Amino acid sequence: MKYFSALIFAGLIAFSYAVPIYNIGDHDIVSREEFDSEAFAAREWQDVERRTGHFASTNSGQRTAANHFLHDAHRLGKLAEAAKPSHQVKTTHQNNQFHLDRQQPTNAHGYHKVAVQLNRGSPSTIGQVVLHKDHKVGANRIAKAMRHSIKRGKEVHVSSRKTVANIHHNQQRSAAKKARQQAKMKAGMANAAKGNYKKGRK
Known part of the structure; x- marks a missing residue:
């Protein structure tokens, strides 16, 4: 036991x-x-x-120079070229300090990126905007967004679904206004042909 x-x-x-x-x-x-x-x-x-890609750390002189570069690219139509939807990455404008790229081809969701980058150094991105192929955005607005990106050192999304809806709404209003004006003009011409130059009078 x-x-x-x-x-x-x-x-x-x-x-x-x-x-x-x-x-x-x-x-x-x-x-x-x-x-x-x-x-x-x-x-x-x-x-x-x-x-x-991280954003490069820049001083005020570099940001000023980048804005001058962006102004030239915009004036020459190179910014609008870079902003066009495409399946190709492309440099559209360049000087001795900077280059402007369609940095990212249009992806499956319809977005692409445009960036202002330094020719030398890493990271090189100092301004970047994201665009959508279905958003009707003018080059002036893209330039404004890019300047904001250069100033803040952050990526900026240009336009949104709400903005696109507003654009569509404004287009409809503009078309309706044009149709009313045409109808009014046609009615006026018809009255003039009858000798009615004012309402109720000949």
Whole structure:
């Protein structure tokens, strides 16, 4: 009986040691999995950052020079060319300091990017706007958005679904106004042909 009790006692001691060891091993596996997952997420974020591109840190002189460059590109029609939807990345204007790119081809969602970048240095982006192929946006507005991006050092989205709806609404109003004016003119010409130059009088 004593021998049997000793065996049970020894077994309990062995089990008490085994449980913490098992738990430590299991905890270590979980921690490693979590670490690997976080490390993978960090690598993915870094990849996104590399693809997106950080903005260069610029001084007031560089920003002024970039705005002059943008003004020339706008005046020569190069900004409008870069803003056109396309499946090609293209440099449309360049001088000894900067270049203007259609930086990203039109993607599956219809968006593309236009950027002003430094010729040398990394990161090189100092101004960037995002456009949509279905948004009817003039070059003046794109230039204004790009100047804001250069000033703030942040990407600017030009137009939105609400803006597109407003554009469509304004177009409808303009068409209705034009139709009313044409109808009024036609009625006036018809009255003039009858000799009715004023309402109710000949």
